[in-house]
Amino acid sequence: MNIRILADGEAVSRAAADCIAALVREKPDCRLGLATGSTPVGAYRNLADRVRAGELDLSRVTTFNLDEYQPMAEDNPASYRRFMRENLFDPAGIPLSRTHFPDGSTADENGTCREYDAAIRAAGGIDLQLLGVGRNGHIAFNEPGAALVAPTHLTPLTESTIRANARFFASSDEVPRSAVTMGMATIFAARRILLLIIGRDKHDALRRLYDDTVDPACPVTFLKLHPDVTVLADEAAYAD
Numbered sequence: 001m002n003i004r005i006l007a008d009g010e011a012v013s014r015a016a017a018d019c020i021a022a023l024v025r026e027k028p029d030c031r032l033g034l035a036t037g038s039t040p041v042g043a044y045r046n047l048a049d050r051v052r053a054g055e056l057d058l059s060r061v062t063t064f065n066l067d068e069y070q071p072m073a074e075d076n077p078a079s080y081r082r083f084m085r086e087n088l089f090d091p092a093g094i095p096l097s098r099t100h101f102p103d104g105s106t107a108d109e110n111g112t113c114r115e116y117d118a119a120i121r122a123a124g125g126i127d128l129q130l131l132g133v134g135r136n137g138h139i140a141f142n143e144p145g146a147a148l149v150a151p152t153h154l155t156p157l158t159e160s161t162i163r164a165n166a167r168f169f170a171s172s173d174e175v176p177r178s179a180v181t182m183g184m185a186t187i188f189a190a191r192r193i194l195l196l197i198i199g200r201d202k203h204d205a206l207r208r209l210y211d212d213t214v215d216p217a218c219p220v221t222f223l224k225l226h227p228d229v230t231v232l233a234d235e236a237a238y239a240d
């Protein structure tokens with residue numbers, strides 16, 4: 001695991017965009033695994049700026065997002081699909097036909113979860129998976145627990161995640177109580193992982209990457225087992 005501490009969130013976003021842009025230049029039809037939330041927004045803005053400036057072409061990438069709330073209609077303004085359209089796909093010229101999400105609308109969770117993992121494999125696997133981390137150490141919606149789940153699956157959200165995500169909804173009552181998420185094995189199948197950690201409230205999660213333990217009560221620690229992980233964190237998350 002290569003951990004780089006950068007001055008601030010802007011520097012983290014720029015370095016993340018550099019890394020994605022370098023991959024896309026080398027492999028224009030690469031598969032990107034993408035995250036939602038506040039953390040990657042600066043990197044997405046940076047990528048969209050490069051596309052607008054004619055420095056980068058993202059029109060041939062294929063994307064797979066980590067997760068989607070359940071239940072969640074595709075056209076709901078709080079859906080992750082909508083978030084990705086607004087923050088990356090539309091401004092960066094990524095055709096929607098090349099974007100994929102776990103299905104948060106259907107009751108047939110098991111079937112669609114298996115299909116999502118199969119679709120990733122059929123596309124050739126994810127070349128680079130972008131991740132944020134929750135305050136409680138979750139990655140995607142793999143929440144702390146006695147055991148973690150390997151494939152894409154339906155999962156209840158913890159109270160702390162519901163509270164943290166209430167800012168994207170009118171009130172915390174409106175936050176869906178479940179999500180469909182890539183599992184640990186789905187994430188681990190990515191060739192490279194780029195984890196972004198920005199802000200003081202992620203301090204504990206970042207610190208857990210410096211000890212030698214792997215702990216299901218802090219899912220991000222499992223990334224120590226992956227052979228190619230880069231962590232870009234800011235001073236605010238690092239400082240004591």
Ligand code: F6R
Nearest residue numbers: 035036037038039132133134140
């Ligand atoms: C989002 C996701 C989550 C977030 C995490 C951090 O697709 O998978 O694990 O990365 O909750 O969220 P922010 O970046 O809003 O602090």
